[in-house]
Amino acid sequence: MSRYTGPVCRLCKAEGVKLFLKGDRCFTEKCAITRGETKNKQRRGRPRAKMSEYGLRLREKQKLRRFYGMNEGQFRRMFGEASRMSGVTGHNFLQLLERRLDNIVYRMGLATSRSQARQLVLHGHFTVDGRKVDVPSYLIRAGAVVAVAENSKEVAIIRENAEVAASRMIPEWLEVNSERMEAKVLSIPMREQIDVPVNEQLVVEFYAR
Template sequence: MARPMGPRFKIARRLGVNVFNHPKALKRGVKNQKLSEYGKQLQEKQKLKGYYGILEKQFRRYVHEALNTRENSGEILVQNLERRLDNLVYRLGFGSTLRQARQMVVHGHILVNGKKIDIPSYRVNIGDAITLMEKSRKNELFIENFQSTSLSIDYLEKDIENFSGKLVKKPSREAVPIDVIDSRIIEFYSKN
């Protein structure tokens, strides 16, 4: 399973946004540069890929799926990325970073509706319950992460007592906490 493994802080500085949600990512100066329209579109695409930690081939599949719908392509793209299991595990607070959440999924610590799912790109449906495995509830790191993270997203419900969360509705574009202009990404791919 491929995943981006490059220098995270350097990428964050180049994009000008802390896409990895790490407190030290933008400590040094942000690189400011004048960009053409193509450069702006490319930068938005790189930001969105950075937020969700996916590579180009998989990202292109998400874009083509969004372009083949009758609804707003940019909104559908962000919704589908937001509903990835590794991302929802991160948003619920099981992992302190997206990379940690992804590793939790791959190592089998997460159940979806009572079944062990170890595929980070698994698309969670509305009403699905995401739970920490019973034996994983003894891990101090998981307990601390989950209990210390407050949830401020309206499309997720969190049950601290049972170490679980639920996707209660489709994520609206405004509720998703990312700084991306998705129309530029759609323009970038509709030319190809």
């Protein structure tokens, strides 16, 4: 399946929840979900038909896949990896998704969205433990240091993002040094530390059907 290239706000409206695909716009009143909630309060419509069990699980899977900006093939392969690990499959899956390099860059505040983080990684602007890595799906281990490459610290978009990164919420499992433009992964995040608006068990049930 190819990557979706249309208006990302449509994806949020389709899932009925903020997926934070539009960067800073998602935190303003211009957000499609925020505008939609306002309009719904002003008008009444017919209730939607009850969703089937399959439909419920499909929507939850799509919501999670779109949240991290992955195509179906990548997503399914990572789920397969999570299912082979010991422990709770749903929690393993979320931890693998959070450990992706593009997600770490986004969580550091050096990109306004995961799609922008993916592009910055692909262009070779980041290093892991001092070695340049340009693979967005690269899995970061606990104790690793993700940093902006020395020759990329003057890139305009990275500097702009770094200036406002201090005002963004940084996960407690990351230790960010804004001046050096780097972050250390203190630990693999626990489920309660991952702010993803999904029920991962429904995703597990979708693939287990």
